Amino acid sequence: MHHRRLYRARKAVGVIIVILMVRILLETSSRYKSSEDPISLDVATHETKKQIPTNKATKPIHLSNGGGGFQKRYADSPFRKQMGGGPLPLDTADFLQSETMWKYLNDTCIEEGHIAEWQYRVPYVILLGAMKCGTHALTESLWEHPLVARNRYWELHFFDSDKPVRTEKGIHAHQTRTAYISAFRRHSPEFFAQLDNNGTLNDKKKMIVMESSPRYILNSDRIPQLILCTVPWVKFLLLVRDPVDRAESQFRYLYASRLATGKPMVDWQRWIDDDLRLLQVAGVLQAKTRDEERLAWKRYQRRPNSDMIVGRGMYVLQLLDYFEIMDQYNKSRSDMLVLQSERFRRHQQSDYNNVLQFLGLPPFALQNVTGSIHATHHKDEAVTAMPGSIKEQLKHLYRPYNKRLYALLKWRKDLRWDETQVARPQQ
Ligand SMILES: Nc1ncnc2c1ncn2[C@@H]1O[C@H](COP(=O)(O)OS(=O)(=O)O)[C@@H](OP(=O)(O)O)[C@H]1O
Structure with a gap:
């Protein structure tokens, strides 16, 4: 009786193991041999596996870029042990000064594997942001072009997710690119429909794919390395707006979404003051040299769960990070267009x-886009309008950063926010 039960249990375990193995085999083959993708990625993936053994020392470490996930990862991190196992001390200068967590941010690019011709179009251009500067309007106008594939969603946020593959040896270009392309298969089916069975592009209409993720410019301490390692051919687009107006738009947006979900709203002054304190603690405001400033910006970015309402408008710090990394990757600065x-x-x-000229696309007359895409107005404008005193405070704070931006981009006088009265949009 006992033997019979043991025999049945063993048999059941055997059947389960066989089912699991078949499932794993099926999943692996459908991932790399999708019928949409006639180019088999098996060989390259196999080589990749050989070069990066999955032992503990080179286990992929997924790092997110701020947000709640950071807290979860912190729970298992060596840094937590160093801090005595307690909760993450969000507000201590110690945390912001510590570089323990950053040791994983190895910027080496590990590149191998074949890139097919069509992959150079996936994506061809990335709109980096900035948040609340008209990214929806520019995205929509590019999608109107017959040679730009329309995506399913406004934003993809691949490089600020935990999908890029990092090992302790560095960024793994091939594996990250494979994950990126598979995200685009869902995001941009229109592009993949033009690939024929041999994996070549239909000659009649060679489309390109764009990505838009407004947080990429903000996370300038780590995103440019990831992008340039993974898709080094890509062109960058960036929209910037008077940083004071940008902050006001962000506040209105947050106000509306908090109101809709019944959450209490913090007041203007506190919101600004909290971020100013973070900029101060991280050392951004006091930095004397570019090296200090770069490091301070990195520290500021390590602060999770912050809206970064003031910092987002310091465009020059973010752009300089991008340009410096582009230089390191021998990428021409002319591959970045700032509007x-x-x-x-x-x-x-x-x-x-x-923009079309910059992308090498044929001219096209816009049909639909107006200046009101994704406008965030609120019926209670008196509550959401930025108080005059804060406006003055921010204008003063941004002035030197704006000045550096004008010099970096060689902007004419009529474009400069605080030197001439740039025409404000009609509400
Ligand atoms: N064509 C055009 N050019 C420039 N700016 C425009 C354009 N169309 C809309 N808008 C204004 O852009 C603000 C929304 O920006 P985003 O689309 O980048 O928002 S988001 O970051 O993706 O949430 C939002 O600003 P506010 O209305 O001040 O909130 C839009 O009104």
């Missing part, structure tokens, strides 16, 4: 023509 949001709103078609 001024206010100008784009007023001269949409002419700025659009410049």
Whole structure:
């Protein structure tokens, strides 16, 4: 009786193991041999596995870029042990100064594997942000172009997720690219529909794919390395807006979403003061040299769960990070086009023509895009309007950063926010 039960149990375990093995085999083959993708990635993936043994020392470490996930990862991190196992001391200078967590941010790019011709279009261009500067309007206008594939969602946020593959040896380009392409298969089916069975592009209409993720510019301490290691050919687009107006738009947006979900709203002054304190503790405001400033910005980015309402408007710090990394990757700075949001709103078609020229796309007359995409107005404008005193405080704070931005981008006088009265959009 006992033997019979043992025999049945063993048999059941055997059957389960066989089922599991078959499932794993099926999943692996469908991942790499999707019928949509006639180019088999098996060989390259196999080579990759050989080169990066999955032992403990080189286990992939997924790092997110701020947000709640950080707290979860912190729970198992060596850093937690060092801090005595207690909760993450969010507000201590010690945490912000510590570089323990950063040791995993190894910027070495491990590159191998074959890249097919069509992959250079996935994506061809990335819109980096900035948040609340008209990214929806620019995305929509690019999607209108017959040679730009329309994506399913506005934003993909691949490089600020935990999907890029990092090992202790560095960023793994091939594995990250494979994950990126598979995200685009869901995100941009229109592009993949034009691949024929041999994996070549249909000659009649060679489309390109764009990605738009407004947080990429903010996380400038780590995203450019990830992007340039994974898709080094890509072109960058960036929209910037008077940082004071940008902050006001972000506040209105947050106000509306908090109101909709019944959450209490913090007041303007506290919101600004909290972020100023973080900028101060991280050392951004006091940095004397570019090296100090770069490190301070990195520290500031390590602070999870912050809206970064002030820091987001310090565009020059973020752009300098991008340019410096582009230099390191021997990528021409002319592969970055920065548009001024206010100008784009007023001269949409002419700025659009410049964008098309920058991308090497044929001219196209915009049909639908107006200057009101994703506008965040609130019926209670008196509550959401930025108080005059804060406006002055921020104007003063941003002035030197804006000045550096104008110099970096060689902006004409009529584009400069605090030197001339840049025409404000009509509400
Ligand atoms: N064509 C054009 N050019 C420039 N700016 C425009 C344009 N269309 C809309 N908008 C204004 O852009 C603000 C929304 O920006 P985003 O689309 O980047 O928002 S988001 O970051 O993706 O949430 C939002 O600003 P506010 O209305 O001040 O909130 C939009 O009104």
